[in-house]
Amino acid sequence: MKCNHKRRIKRRINRPRSGPGRSDRKGMSLAELAAKFPNERSATRWFEQVRWKDGRFCPKCGGLDTYRCRNPQPMQFRCRDCKSYFSVRTGTVMECSRLPLRIWAFGVYLMSTSLKGVSSMKLHRDLGITQKTAWFLAHRIRQGWEDFNAGMLSGTVEADETYVGGLEKNKHANKKLRAGRGTVGKVVVIGAKSRETKQVRARVISTPDRQELHRFVRQHVRPKSILYTDEHKGYNGLHQKYRRGVVVHGARQYVDGDVHTNGIESFWAPLKRAHKGTFHQISAKHMHRYVTEFAGRHNVRDLNTADQLEAVARGFERRRLTWDELTQ
Secondary structure, three states, rough: HHHHHHHHHHHHOOOOOOOOOHHHHHOOOOHHHHHOOOOOHHHHHHHHHHOOOOOOOOOOOOOOOOEEOOOOOOOOOEEOOOOOOOOOOOEEOOOOOOOOHHHHHHHHHHHOOOOOOOHHHHHHHOOOOOOHHHHHHHHHHHHHHHHOOOOOOOOEEEEEEEEEEHHHHOOOOOOOOOOOOOOOEEEEEEEEEEEOOOEEEEEOOOOOOOHHHHHHHHHHOOOOHHHHHHOOOHHOOOHOEEEEEOHHHHHHHOEEEEEOOOHHHHHHHHHHHHHHHOOOOOOOOHHHHHHHHHHHHOOOOOHHHHHHHHHHOOOOOOOOOOHHHHHH
């Protein structure tokens, strides 16, 4: 019996996998990260290779006739077409940042590998920068996930909305709204998830009314797709362009054959846990940035860690976020 048991275990171990699940992805330890970026030069070279994988170009005019300057002042490269100087930071979220690129690379790693997010206080301690700088850094890195929270879903898609925010009873007296109960003071987030690809699209909306819900679905779900929602009245009318199925949560109906929204509802769990346990407080003004981070990180989670870092770094292209834009 014992030998048969061992043979069964061996057969299970040697059985070929049906697909490239997350268990097959290659991670990256902190020791490997430190070896990958031992100094500023290695980080600079990595960002250059990621951004200019198909050849260096001028971020200002798009010209390909560029060269490396002998004197790196004011910048390392120059375009022969428009005579502009530029660096790997120019035209990205890293432009005008005084932080070393090695700190940027470490920040991308910490935020990519922290499934429940990482607070600015932890970045401040781990990277040896001020909390204010860490907060600014995190918001700029979040822009790298924007491309992964865009595009259309098709096939069988689940859609749902949720409320994110703290309880009124837990707020300081001068921050309580005193305008009712339940959803008061919370931010509305709507999301959709493809059952086939597991991809998610999510964004903050002003109110869960028919106009907002329909706009989101039209922007992120292809017509004629199968669309599963709950009984919210805001989804009424979508059957004209989608094959809609409904579960009536109010009647304690959560699954009706293949009709359910459990997939997208499971996506809300890490976002809400992060709100309570990691960030503790997220202002409504910046909630959309956190939603983008969680949706984008979810959508690249099956990639190897090294590929995730490259994906986020490529997302820095043609994006800027200044301190004034963030705080005003």
